[in-house]
Each structure stands twice: as structure tokens, then as C-alpha cells.
Amino acid sequence: MTKDTIHERIEERRTDLVSLTRELWENPELGLQETESAELLATRLADEGFTVNRGVGGMPTAFVASYGNGGPTIGILGEYDALPGLSQKSIARKEPVDEGGPGHGCGHNLFGVGSLGAAVAVKEAIERGDVDGTIRYYGCPAEETLVGKVYMARAGVFDDLDAALTWHPSHVSAPWKARSLAMNSIEYSFSGQSAHAADSPESGRSALDAVELMNTGVEFMREHIIDDARIHYSITNGGGAPNVVPAEASVWYFVRAPTRKGVDRITDWLDEVAEGATLMAQTTVDRRFLTGCYDYIASDTLSDVLLSNMRDLGTIPYSDADRAFATELQETLDESTIENRLSGLPEQRRAEAREQALYSNPMESFDEGTVLSGSTDVGDVSWITPVAQFWGAAWPVGTPSHSWQAVAANGDFAAKAAVYAAKVLAGTAYDLLSTPSIVEAAAEELRSTRSHDYESPLPETAEPPADMGVN
Incomplete structure (x- = not known):
């Protein structure tokens, strides 16, 4: 043939x-x-x-x-x-x-x-x-x-x-x-304390505040990363009714850069911004690594x-x-x-x-x-x-x-x-x-x-995210 x-x-x-x-x-x-x-x-x-x-x-x-x-x-x-x-x-x-x-x-x-x-x-x-x-x-x-x-x-x-x-x-x-561009896809889920937003706001700790503080911090990051890098995000859970301090909120981030090492450096900074947001909003955060590519x-x-x-x-x-x-x-x-x-x-x-x-x-x-x-x-x-x-x-x-x-x-x-x-x-x-x-x-x-051998960007515990959207 x-x-x-x-x-x-x-x-x-x-x-x-x-x-x-x-x-x-x-x-x-x-x-x-x-x-x-x-x-x-x-x-x-x-x-x-x-x-x-x-x-x-x-x-x-x-x-x-x-x-x-x-x-x-x-x-x-x-x-x-x-x-x-x-x-x-x-x-x-x-x-x-x-x-x-x-x-x-x-x-x-x-x-x-x-x-x-x-x-x-x-x-x-x-x-x-x-x-x-x-x-x-x-x-x-x-x-x-x-x-x-x-x-x-x-x-x-x-x-x-x-x-x-x-x-x-x-x-x-x-x-x-x-x-x-290499890429990381990560979801940050913040947890706070619910309360009546009008009657007892002092009792609440807003997870949505933490999301918004993180996003604000990232906006200031943009000035200090390389021109070819990209950071973009979507709020996947912003709380419910306005009169309830949201105890749960989450944001989904993509980080892109021309190299894996570049993506990892920016991601490390992104993690620190998330932690900073928890300190300001008195909340906690869970980080879910969805995927990453070369x-x-x-x-x-x-x-x-x-x-x-x-x-x-x-x-x-x-x-x-x-x-x-x-x-x-x-x-x-x-x-x-x-x-x-x-x-x-x-x-x-x-x-x-x-x-x-x-x-x-x-x-x-x-x-x-x-x-x-x-x-x-x-x-x-x-x-x-x-x-x-x-x-x-x-x-x-x-x-x-x-x-x-x-x-x-x-x-x-x-x-x-x-x-x-x-x-x-x-x-x-x-x-x-x-x-x-x-x-x-x-x-x-x-x-x-190639500058080095391939190593998976995925943590050992990462599982295929069947619940997430598209790039």
C-alpha cells in the first residue's frame, strides 16, 4: 500500500x-x-x-x-x-x-x-x-x-x-x-460567617469580601508581571441574598505565561494574595488546583x-x-x-x-x-x-x-x-x-x-474537574 x-x-x-x-x-x-x-x-x-x-x-x-x-x-x-x-x-x-x-x-x-x-x-x-x-x-x-x-x-x-x-x-x-502560553487553573473558595447584613453585620465575616479583596490585589499585581503573562478570573459563587452576609464565596483563576516556571512564579504570588485577603476579611480559604498545562x-x-x-x-x-x-x-x-x-x-x-x-x-x-x-x-x-x-x-x-x-x-x-x-x-x-x-x-x-524533562504540573491529589467550564 x-x-x-x-x-x-x-x-x-x-x-x-x-x-x-x-x-x-x-x-x-x-x-x-x-x-x-x-x-x-x-x-x-x-x-x-x-x-x-x-x-x-x-x-x-x-x-x-x-x-x-x-x-x-x-x-x-x-x-x-x-x-x-x-x-x-x-x-x-x-x-x-x-x-x-x-x-x-x-x-x-x-x-x-x-x-x-x-x-x-x-x-x-x-x-x-x-x-x-x-x-x-x-x-x-x-x-x-x-x-x-x-x-x-x-x-x-x-x-x-x-x-x-x-x-x-x-x-x-x-x-x-x-x-x-503555559497555564494554571485554580479555584479559591473562601469561608466566613453568615449573619443578618442589617441587624447584626458585626457578627458576620463575608467570604465575598475576601473574594473581592483578592481580586483587587490581583489588579495591582498586573503592573508587576511580564507583558506576555495573563491573569483572568470569574466569580463562581458570590453569595445569595443581599441581606445575608455570605459565608461561602469562590473565584476561579487562570494564570498564563510563556513558560511553566513563569506560571508557577505568578501562581505563588496569587496564593499569597489569597492568604492576604483572608487576613483582611477574617476568613479562611481552600485552594483547588484544577489543571495546568505546558x-x-x-x-x-x-x-x-x-x-x-x-x-x-x-x-x-x-x-x-x-x-x-x-x-x-x-x-x-x-x-x-x-x-x-x-x-x-x-x-x-x-x-x-x-x-x-x-x-x-x-x-x-x-x-x-x-x-x-x-x-x-x-x-x-x-x-x-x-x-x-x-x-x-x-x-x-x-x-x-x-x-x-x-x-x-x-x-x-x-x-x-x-x-x-x-x-x-x-x-x-x-x-x-x-x-x-x-x-x-x-x-x-x-x-x-526543551530546557528540562517533562514533569506533570498537576499535584498528586488533583482530580479531573468535571464540574468546571471552558477556557
């Missing part, structure tokens, strides 16, 4: 893969609640001959599906969690399927299926004896809360990988080489192989009808939104993309040397084994992720990006299995790039 044959086998499965993306899209599930989505994908892989290990990392919706023996061992990452409040029909106006319900605004319905299509195609190549090694599909839940891969990493499921590949829907197609390190060696496969495949074959619908969706976006999304592209590419509703021509990396303002739990995997990933053009040009326009596209023409991604990932994995020297070069690159 040659690489062309692998592509042909994926093409033969196109109808089935598109149907799977739609099935996930029609049943969006939040992080660590993806019961049906995970079961659908895991069962499909088991039916294809993979050995499936469910419930890894203490998460019922996480799994690892393996096929083959010996090395190299190549992993393909898949995701399938949705976002709250983004329910949307596949139409060019904002209209939810289920008011207030979840929706696939980040394209993980495409992500999980495209990666599955690749893993199955590579499995067939191993089965036929065309290449030797092992292929694994990693069913990674709760990416939106930056949980899944971090807890899977702590469980050691990536430790024996020789390389990992993945992708993500976007509005353009290119290897993803930017660094991302910054992402792209493998240049593997990214070059990805780009070669993208260029061999060419553009995603969108139809005139697809482009017409994409144009309708794009017209609902503000011009400033579109321009902001295009601002990072090289000038020539930006001009080309601006003239089209769908711009699916593969391009060289446009984000190398930059640091994204967000975070990804793929970062943890990239500190353990060489990783390459790419953006796949699934949305109208200028469309931001986590938008209703992205949800509408993900339930329609964007399924073609999942098939394209399957071919790119399968072709790249085939190259790595057939040419182990590439894997060896990637391993040496990672050893020379």
Missing part, C-alpha cells in the same frame, strides 16, 4: 467520515461529559481492529486505541468536546438548535473524526505489511478546559511515543509552529513533513455551493473581526485570502517565532514526544473560533476539511513509519530544544 493508496482508502470512506462528523455535531457534549461521542469513536476503532483502553487518566471519556507491534510508535491525537451556549443551526443567521445548549464552535467534531480516518488508514498499511510499527489514536476529552491531555500525560500514556501528530480546524491551512513546542522536523503532505494534496475541494454558503456566513462578520484574523498572515497571503470566502490553499507556517495568547494541552504532549500539528481551512476567511458562524460551518461544508486532515495525517504518519530516521531527527531536535 503506497501513500496514494492510503489517500484512496480515505476517499472511499468519505461518506462515512462526513456522516461521523455530522453525528458528533448533532450531539454536542461538554468536556468530561462526552459519553456518546467517546463511545462512538472508540467503538468504531475497536470494530476496525484496534485494541481500545478506555477510561485512561481517571476520565471515563478518555481512551487510547492501538494497532501494531514494535516501533516506531506514532500517535494521532483526537478531540471531541463541545462548548457551552453555542448551539447553532447550519444556516447563515444566528439561530440555536437548542437555546442555551452546547455547540461545536471549535470544530472538535471534525478534529476527532479526521484523526480517526487517518489512524484507520495507517492501520491498514501496517496490516498489509507495507510499513512496520504501531499506530495509536488518542481520544482526548476536555481540551476546552485544558484537562484531557494533562491528566493523560500524568498517567504516562504518551511516554513511549516516538512522535505525535494532530490538527485543528481554522480559517486557513498551514503548519502550526507558534508557541502557546507551553507548546512545535517540531520543525515533523512540521516540514506535514507541510510536504499538505502541498502534495493541494487545496481542499470545496464546491461552488460550499463557497456560496461560506460567503453568506462571512457577510455576518464585522470587517474588523476579519481583518484581525488575517493580520498575522504574510502580506501576499493576506491579500489572496481577503478576496475569497474559503481559502484552503496550503501555505507555509505564518506563526513561527510567535507566542499565541491562548493555551493548549497539546503543549504537555510536545514536552514528552516530538509533536507537529496544522491548521485546516474549515471556516470562512476571518471566522473566529468559538463563534456561531464556526458552528454553522462545522455542521456543513467543513466536514471536507476533516477528510483532508485524515489524508494529511495518514500520509505524514506513513512517512514516519517508513523512514525512521525522520523520527530520530525529531527526537534529537526535541532534546536540544
Whole structure:
């Protein structure tokens, strides 16, 4: 089986893969609640001959599906969690399927299926004896809360990988080489003493006062942290009736910085601010560490192989009808939104993309040397084994992720990006299995790039937070 044959086998499965993306899209599930989505994908892989290990990392919706023996061992990452409040029909106006319900605004319905299509195609190549090694599909839940891969990493499921590949829907197609921000997610729960706020306020000690004092302290911290760092928070419990001094209140914090050490330094200061708030409000505080992740390190060696496969495949074959619908969706976006999304592209590419509703021509990396303002739990995997990933053009040009326009596209023409991604990932994995020297070069690159070995950012007692929201 040659690489062309692998592509042909994926093409033969196109109808089935598109149907799977739609099935996930029609049943969006939040992080660590993806019961049906995970079961659908895991069962499909088991039916294809993979050995499936469910419930890894203490998460019922996480799994690892393996096929083959010996090395190299190549992993393909898949995701399938949705976002709250983004329910949307596949139409060019904002209209939810289920008011207030979840929706696939980040394209993980495409992500999980495209990666599955690749893993199955590579499995067939191993089965036929065309290449030797092992292929694994990693069913990674709760990416939106930056949980899944971090807890899977702590469980050691990536430790024996020789390389990992993945992708993500976007509005353009290119290897993803930017660094991302490391992150900690922590909830601070304050306890005080309830009392009647008018009749006997002197008897009360307000937990909400402590939350507000902590938040005020953090506002003064901002002046004294590095420019690339981020601190943001949400009050998750602010008390009840105004005439009752709240005995319980809580606040949820994200801390981000370009390095793990930077995140840890800021987090130590944040803990001290919380303790200071308890002294001022005469309360106590419990600290719950929810998750934390590393910054992402792209493998240049593997990214070059990805780009070669993208260029061999060419553009995603969108139809005139697809482009017409994409144009309708794009017209609902503000011009400033579109321009902001295009601002990072090289000038020539930006001009080309601006003239089209769908711009699916593969391009060289446009984000190398930059640091994204967000975070990804793929970062943890990239500190353990060489990783390459790419953006796949699934949305109208200028469309931001986590938008209703992205949800509408993900339930329609964007399924073609999942098939394209399957071919790119399968072709790249085939190259790595057939040419182990590439894997060896990637391993040496990672050893020379990372400053220290991976250590889980999670405390031993941390458990996957099934009750928390999204990033």
C-alpha cells in the first residue's frame, strides 16, 4: 500500500467520515461529559481492529486505541468536546438548535473524526505489511478546559511515543509552529460567617469580601508581571441574598505565561494574595488546583513533513455551493473581526485570502517565532514526544473560533476539511513509519530544544474537574 493508496482508502470512506462528523455535531457534549461521542469513536476503532483502553487518566471519556507491534510508535491525537451556549443551526443567521445548549464552535467534531480516518488508514498499511510499527489514536476529552491531555500525560500514556501528530480546524491551512502560553487553573473558595447584613453585620465575616479583596490585589499585581503573562478570573459563587452576609464565596483563576516556571512564579504570588485577603476579611480559604498545562513546542522536523503532505494534496475541494454558503456566513462578520484574523498572515497571503470566502490553499507556517495568547494541552504532549500539528481551512476567511458562524460551518461544508486532515495525517504518519530516521531527527531536535524533562504540573491529589467550564 503506497501513500496514494492510503489517500484512496480515505476517499472511499468519505461518506462515512462526513456522516461521523455530522453525528458528533448533532450531539454536542461538554468536556468530561462526552459519553456518546467517546463511545462512538472508540467503538468504531475497536470494530476496525484496534485494541481500545478506555477510561485512561481517571476520565471515563478518555481512551487510547492501538494497532501494531514494535516501533516506531506514532500517535494521532483526537478531540471531541463541545462548548457551552453555542448551539447553532447550519444556516447563515444566528439561530440555536437548542437555546442555551452546547455547540461545536471549535470544530472538535471534525478534529476527532479526521484523526480517526487517518489512524484507520495507517492501520491498514501496517496490516498489509507495507510499513512496520504501531499506530495509536488518542481520544482526548476536555481540551476546552485544558484537562484531557494533562491528566493523560500524568498517567504516562504518551511516554513511549516516538512522535505525535494532530490538527485543528481554522480559517486557513498551514503548519502550526507558534508557541502557546503555559497555564494554571485554580479555584479559591473562601469561608466566613453568615449573619443578618442589617441587624447584626458585626457578627458576620463575608467570604465575598475576601473574594473581592483578592481580586483587587490581583489588579495591582498586573503592573508587576511580564507583558506576555495573563491573569483572568470569574466569580463562581458570590453569595445569595443581599441581606445575608455570605459565608461561602469562590473565584476561579487562570494564570498564563510563556513558560511553566513563569506560571508557577505568578501562581505563588496569587496564593499569597489569597492568604492576604483572608487576613483582611477574617476568613479562611481552600485552594483547588484544577489543571495546568505546558507551553507548546512545535517540531520543525515533523512540521516540514506535514507541510510536504499538505502541498502534495493541494487545496481542499470545496464546491461552488460550499463557497456560496461560506460567503453568506462571512457577510455576518464585522470587517474588523476579519481583518484581525488575517493580520498575522504574510502580506501576499493576506491579500489572496481577503478576496475569497474559503481559502484552503496550503501555505507555509505564518506563526513561527510567535507566542499565541491562548493555551493548549497539546503543549504537555510536545514536552514528552516530538509533536507537529496544522491548521485546516474549515471556516470562512476571518471566522473566529468559538463563534456561531464556526458552528454553522462545522455542521456543513467543513466536514471536507476533516477528510483532508485524515489524508494529511495518514500520509505524514506513513512517512514516519517508513523512514525512521525522520523520527530520530525529531527526537534529537526535541532534546536540544526543551530546557528540562517533562514533569506533570498537576499535584498528586488533583482530580479531573468535571464540574468546571471552558477556557
